[in-house]
Amino acid sequence: MCNNNTLIKDPYKQLDDYIDSLPYKKENLILILHYAQKLFGYLPDKVQWHIAQKLDIPSAKVYGVVSFYSFFTMKPRGQHSVNVCMGTACFVRGAEKLQNEIEKQLSIKTGQVTSDQLFSLDSVRCIGACGLAPVMTVDGKVHGRLNTSEEIKQVLDNYRPTN
Numbered sequence: 482m483c484n485n486n487t488l489i490k491d492p493y494k495q496l497d498d499y500i501d502s503l504p505y506k507k508e509n510l511i512l513i514l515h516y517a518q519k520l521f522g523y524l525p526d527k528v529q530w531h532i533a534q535k536l537d538i539p540s541a542k543v544y545g546v547v548s549f550y551s552f553f554t555m556k557p558r559g560q561h562s563v564n565v566c567m568g569t570a571c572f573v574r575g576a577e578k579l580q581n582e583i584e585k586q587l588s589i590k591t592g593q594v595t596s597d598q599l600f601s602l603d604s605v606r607c608i609g610a611c612g613l614a615p616v617m618t619v620d621g622k623v624h625g626r627l628n629t630s631e632e633i634k635q636v637l638d639n640y641r642p643t644n
Contacts, residue, residue: 492520493531500535507536510546514553523554551605559594559601561640563587566616568607574614575628580604582633583617599641 499516503509513532518524524547533540547553565571565580584590587600594601610616613625617636624636 495520496528496531497535500532507538510536510538510543511550514543514547518553523557525555529555557594557598557601559599561600561620562618563600563602563637564605564608564618565591565602566606566608566610566614566618567604568611568614570611571607571614571616576615579615579617579627579633582630583637586630586634586637600637 496513496517500506500513503513506513510532513536514524517528517532521528529543529547530540533543536543547555563583565576565583567576567580571579580591583602587595587602589595589600589602591602591604605618608616608618608623610623610625613623615627616623616625617627617633618624619636619640627633627636
């Protein structure tokens, strides 16, 4: 009898197969990390160590790349990633107030994930949408000129499941 669970491939095996398919493995560390983060959702120590072993490079090198690039994360993220721009234009136009309101509405602090794992909240230096300040992104989509609690609620509600 076939168990449906046998059809699901082990993510470490998927990662190994992907690495094995690359002609230049060590030179493709960033590409490998992107793939691993897509598979696992984030890059915990265990995954970083696995990649280092597979590529025969120091785990400190893998950690250095993961910690340097803001795209990579070492902690789980929510289903929807919310970022508040804290660049100069956004900060001057109320980014701190925007961030505080999002924290209030999601009942989390920046750097945390909601208890239902639906949203994670972070701040970023600048997203390059200064003319729309203050700005937040959700899953990379820019939402600008957010000045009221209701506007912020409407944006977040667009990402909540409908019953």
